[in-house]
Amino acid sequence: MEKAINYSIIIPHKNIPDLLRRCLNSIPRREDIQIIVVDDNSDSNIVDFEHFPGMGEPCVEVVFTKEGKGAGYARNVGLSKAKGKWLLFADADDFFCEFLLQNIDKYLNANVDVVYFKAQSVDSDTLLPADR
Template identity: 45%
Template sequence: MKSLSIIIPHFNSKDSLIVLLNSIPNNDWIQTIVIDDNSNFNIFELAENYKHIEIFKVDKNKKGAGAARNLGLEKATGNYLLFADSDDYFTENAFEIVKNKINKSFDIIYFAPISIHIKSGKPATRHLSTILLIEDYIKNKNKEIFFKNYGPVSKLISTKLITDYSIKFEEILTSDDVMFSLMVAYYSEKIEVSKEVIYVITESDNSLTKQKSEKHEDCRFQTMVRYNDFLVSKGLEKFQGSMFPHLRNAKKFGWYKFWYILFYCKHNNYPIFYDYKHFSRILKRNFTT
């Protein structure tokens, strides 16, 4: 059994995947798994140069990152898990940091990522919300703040936690990682945070998070509905996710959809904003020059 399994879902991003694989050392304690979601090239060609990488392919038609990650979970043999997106990469000293943590007893360690614009290489902002959560945890030791950390990357997760609570990714169009991250945060008891940086998130115009089709937006909204309903069922309604992004994006598809989502949120007591500070930031961002 390996100490660490790295799970990488992939679709049609060969060049960036190679950058990511080059950031992962060939060490006997690391299992690196690439799950290809039926790309338009032969993913197994990479095996010639990366013989230590385990490559699998999702059966038949494209099924999305959730299905790929779930297959990765089935193939993982490590005591701990790291997830990586195929357009991101690890820092130069990431695995020295991870190795120093790997023998500790914990459910999850949250690391502080950084983000860059993939074309310019300049700093981006996709990591800032995670940094705020880490700083808040260090100050208040309140694990519920991680209910707002929606992605699986830059986290070292116990495989036993995933197995004990049968935690899986949703196999949906987008936002497949939101409920997974919620379950990990909810069931974790032994939590550590680190300001050490192990992961670089890239930002580009083609990112899935920037896709705004109506089907994508409907999927994101319904995912947040399930997310908030779970928190309410556990008596944790004060940590529900904000519905403002879904209202903002709904306007692009007509006022009927906007009013439908607004009334639906009001009927179910879903918060439009996290709090007054969140409302003030949104107001300043959208109505000041």
Template identity: 45%
Template sequence: MINYSIIIPHRNSPELLLKAVYSVPERADLEILVVDNSSYDCIGPIQETLLSHGRVFLLYSNNTKGAGRARNVALERATGKWLLFLDADDYFLPRAFEELDTWVETGYDIVYFKSRSIVLSTGKESKRHMFHNRLIEDFMKDGNTAENYLRYRYLGPWGKLIKRSLVEDHNIVFDEVLTHEDVLFSMHTGHWAKTVQCSGNAIYCVTDSPGSLLKSRKRIHRRHAFLMTLKGMCFLRSLGKSQYHPYKNQLMPLFRNSKDLGTWELLRWIGMVLKYRWNMMPEIVEYLKRRSARIFSGLLPKPSDRNY
């Protein structure tokens, strides 16, 4: 019986991928599904080493649809009782699977675990794990008050045991966008899980690097970040739980930061707001008025330059 399906999306980081894969023990009760996102030129040299480690299966996906598409490819192939998500630049901590084994026969739909984080370039401790760990600590202190925050604010797919039947029964998939693809997946699994539990033990190390898509200033990445934040807010609004979104006050700041992307991109963002019927048009109109006023005031000659 396969207890764990470990899903790893990968693109152009072969050395880190090997570290991630080799942080998983070689065991008969697990499978490692590596989904390469169109980077065969760098997979080739490590393929033999990669496939020699236990039950590793190498799959492929379309690089234009990001990690969301890669994870969906793996979900179609997964056979384990539990799903574990591992990013190619992250890794499981030593003794992680000893901790995981203590939960494998429990009846929970999701088990959340603490994590650690490091700066990839220096190896020093980062702060990326702290928000998620606080959600777990709050739940362990007072589950009645903190459970919804845990279910709807823990938006990373990593650091969790997720029952595969939960995902299949509710047809939950990742959005196939280039960033923030895990927002709705995490919210939907959190919402549909009948029972959840937390462990105070850390099993996962997430890395922090300047090249992370979360920090990208590219137009398409910023657009997708705004889109997925908006869709997450709309999902929680449909449940009457908008207060639990971790970025509930970030939509307008994200919109204001689009000013350097050009008029057509700005219109795209307004189109997204209208499509999802999010009530921020009055704020957008007021912002555009102020922005237009600043632009036109800069075009007018100064009083000292006028000829009388």
């Protein structure tokens, strides 16, 4: 019997494979987490499709689109694949703190429709807080 998916994390991507890899590495791997990466027609001169981040991982589904219609379209493609009770959206240049599961698991069975949390902007190179 297939284990229930509690969380579907949808990540649109275009032309930033190193940042996507960082994002994916920040997501804990658990049987109840589905990760969906939707590549929005990345440039083959920038992205190595043979070694695309997440490919071959059991809990990561990578979808390639040829339309190049933007992040919103890619999110909708991801939504069509989502199986989770809860949906999380991240951009490929985002990453999660180490307490991700502690922060979201407390709402797993809550009687709410939407959960949101504060995002912290950081400099991509230094990881120091950014003035945004």
